[in-house]
Amino acid sequence: xxxxxxxxxxxxxxxxxxxxxxxxxxxxxxxxxxxxxxxxxxxxxxxxxxxxxxxxxxxxxxxxxxxxxxxxxxxxxxxxxxxxxxxxxxxxxxxxxxxxxxxxxxxxxxxxxxxxxxxxxxxxxxxxxxxxxxxxxxxxxxxxxxxxxxxxxxxxxxxxxxxxxxxxxxxxxxxxxxxxxxxxxxxxxxxxxxxxxxxxxxxxxxxxxxxxxxxxxxxxxxxxxxxxxxxxxxxxxxxxxxxxxxxxxxxxxxxxxxxxxxxxxxxxxxxxxxxx
DNA sequence: CCTAACCCCTGCTTGC
DNA sequence: TGCAAGCAGGGGTTAG
Numbered sequence: 001x002x003x004x005x006x007x008x009x010x011x012x013x014x015x016x017x018x019x020x021x022x023x024x025x026x027x028x029x030x031x032x033x034x035x036x037x038x039x040x041x042x043x044x045x046x047x048x049x050x051x052x053x054x055x056x057x058x059x060x061x062x063x064x065x066x067x068x069x070x071x072x073x074x075x076x077x078x079x080x081x082x083x084x085x086x087x088x089x090x091x092x093x094x095x096x097x098x099x100x101x102x103x104x105x106x107x108x109x110x111x112x113x114x115x116x117x118x119x120x121x122x123x124x125x126x127x128x129x130x131x132x133x134x135x136x137x138x139x140x141x142x143x144x145x146x147x148x149x150x151x152x153x154x155x156x157x158x159x160x161x162x163x164x165x166x167x168x169x170x171x172x173x174x175x176x177x178x179x180x181x182x183x184x185x186x187x188x189x190x191x192x193x194x195x196x197x198x199x200x201x202x203x204x205x206x207x208x209x210x211x212x213x214x215x216x217x218x219x220x221x222x223x224x225x226x227x228x229x230x231x232x233x234x235x236x237x238x239x240x241x242x243x244x245x246x247x248x249x250x251x252x253x254x255x256x257x258x259x260x261x262x263x264x265x266x267x268x269x270x271x272x273x274x275x276x
Numbered sequence: 277c278c279t280a281a282c283c284c285c286t287g288c289t290t291g292c
Numbered sequence: 293t294g295c296a297a298g299c300a301g302g303g304g305t306t307a308g
Binding site (some may be wrong): 263 | 286287288
């Protein structure tokens, strides 16, 4: 499940190969994965063909391709989306729903088994409108601060786990990195956000930055579907301390890790080490 | 405004 | 072995 570190890894792989590439053809075999104009494969294709990719950036879990002529391509990988750079001759693997081909003999394949993601064509600045405009601060920028986290949490009754999964609070944290960050911060997933102290928020802020930076350094976490733009898996799953380790021994205290549902998401934590 | 519930979707795992 | 139910979950929408 691609979260910020996985999306950033994909971004880097795409940028290496596709900046300055010119889109020559677009083929859509599952129109519902064209999110803008919704389901309109023809308009999507016509808007893209002939344009050059000028930059590839990331905002939260979204990828933003800046194209020539005031157009943008915005991608969200959902649960199982993959963006793979291949040769323009490469045959599509199963669940490949959109293919762009470029000059220089390259192609970009969008694969998505669970079909939760998609690609969107924008003809006006996507950063100024939802969903990008609604995102909270980028966690690895100066915009993300412990004090900001503390202020936003005031009066909120929902669980801290749900709070940090809210993309309006922080952009890019998903279930894996939320569990890992809460473990590092020593916080129970169900603790009410409004009951976090300033010190809690400082520790949480630090933990979130740490796990995201480590995730990027490892090339992301490959749990089920995730691979980078070159098809390689990431390595951060080997370093997970709680996510996916239900029932196993805590790496710090040795007691068994517990799994609970918080805000509809499975959450693994150590009842002993995460006592506040 | 805030929160919870539901939906989308397929493939893997679990249970009988 | 076969089949069905359960589970995974980001983000959008709807209901309360």
